[in-house]
């Protein structure tokens with residue numbers, strides 16, 4: 319009865335065609351890319367086309383006290399967009415407008431726009447939007463904002479929040495707030511927009527953003543180094559970051575290289591212990607500094623190349639690593655981060671956990687940021703393997719915390735890491751976070767049961 323009342327109220331409040339109740343269609347909106355995250359059955363999916371639609375949907379949700387999970391493109395890896403039983407999934411996929419102001423070097427975008435679509439629109443004006451998650455071709459700007467997404471070039475150019483000038487956000491009661499604006503400097507009042515960046519749909523729905531753009535960067539030089547093992551690659555990473563600031567510094571261990579090579583043969587050596595891929599686009603001597611750092615850390619092979627196509631092919635290989643490893647079984651994707659000098663300790667800990675739990679854990683990551691994605695693989699039909707994989711998943715996060723690190727550097731907490739967030743933040747910080755949530759969403763309707 320309640321479900322029917324909610325559906326009727328949504329249909330009355332929203333333009334025709336915006337409310338989906340067909341269970342077969344709803345099925346496609348229930349989960350994100352986190353293979354092991356649980357997902358409920360919502361009563362409806364709202365395909366919002368405007369800020370007004372979002373306000374209308376949230377007012378219905380508030381009146382009926384039903385939870386709302388906002389969804390961008392559903393590429394999240396933490397269960398953040400997992401639907402809730404009896405709730406509403408609010409998808410922004412139809413909100414894709416983009417306006418570029420080449421003089422102010424800004425873009426004003428709706429949240430459903432894909433990251434790659436924003437990059438293409440900026441490129442049309444000779445400009446660049448740097449944040450580049452490996453999923454940039456398939457993820458939305460709203461999802462990037464809500465998770466404060468990182469990516470490959472963030473080691474030099476920063477993460478999503480570094481590009482946010484202004485946001486429009488709809489609160490749980492349907493009010494729309496404008497936070498910040500288009501000015502480069504603005505210190506009027508509390509910086510509330512940053513509160514919403516990374517809040518994973520728990521505080522409000524982001525309906526518009528004004529983002530900074532940059533001039534396109536100069537062509538990059540690519541440096542490839544191979545290493546006997548992943549700890550040596552970790553030492554080389556730390557030495558590189560101490561010497562210069564590359565535009566990208568990515569790690570793949572031997573198992574990840576072999577997984578990519580099996581699916582997309584690219585001439586990578588599947589027998590390497592680990593591979594580092596760096597790109598530099600600054601002073602000419604930066605490539606030498608990186609190559610020297612690799613050699614001093616014991617690289618078995620170092621190559622430096624100026625061919626942009628070859629460089630892009632190598633970076634594409636790194637971006638393909640997650641889907642290629644997923645061909646080997648079910649994967650729980652970690653996203654731990656530590657201070658860069660402690661990267662060798664973290665990779666050593668992951669290697670030890672994989673051995674102890676007899677579980678395959680290929681490692682990739684944005685090494686230059688100290689942010690790794692150990693990929694915990696298991697056969698879902700083998701109960702013992704499932705249990706060992708879950709223990710390994712927990713132990714990797716505990717190892718990162720023991721090194722003063724974080725359980726998530728960019729993918730967000732979602733449902734998969736909620737328990738571990740408590741270990742990282744402690745009771746006082748969690749209490750303050752809950753007080754902020756209660757002030758903005760007193761009935762706990764926006765993405766409840768996630769990290770708060």
Ligand SMILES: Cc1cc2nc3c(=O)[nH]c(=O)nc-3n(C[C@H](O)[C@H](O)[C@H](O)COP(=O)(O)OP(=O)(O)OC[C@H]3O[C@@H](n4cnc5c(N)ncnc54)[C@H](O)[C@@H]3O)c2cc1C
Pocket residue numbers: 350351387388389390391392393394395397398399410429450451452453456457458459460461462463464465466467468469470518519520522523524525640641728729730765
């Ligand atoms: C192969 C692969 C590689 C990846 N590589 C990277 C990487 O390098 N770096 C990285 O950071 N991530 C990476 N990701 C993870 C994912 O793509 C990012 O987290 C991305 O930002 C999610 O965007 P989305 O549109 O798919 O969001 P969704 O998965 O739909 O949602 C993610 C979270 O944001 C919330 N949300 C979405 N839109 C809004 C909105 N408008 N307002 C409020 N809340 C909202 C959701 O409720 C959810 O909590 C990768 C994923 C894949 C599959």
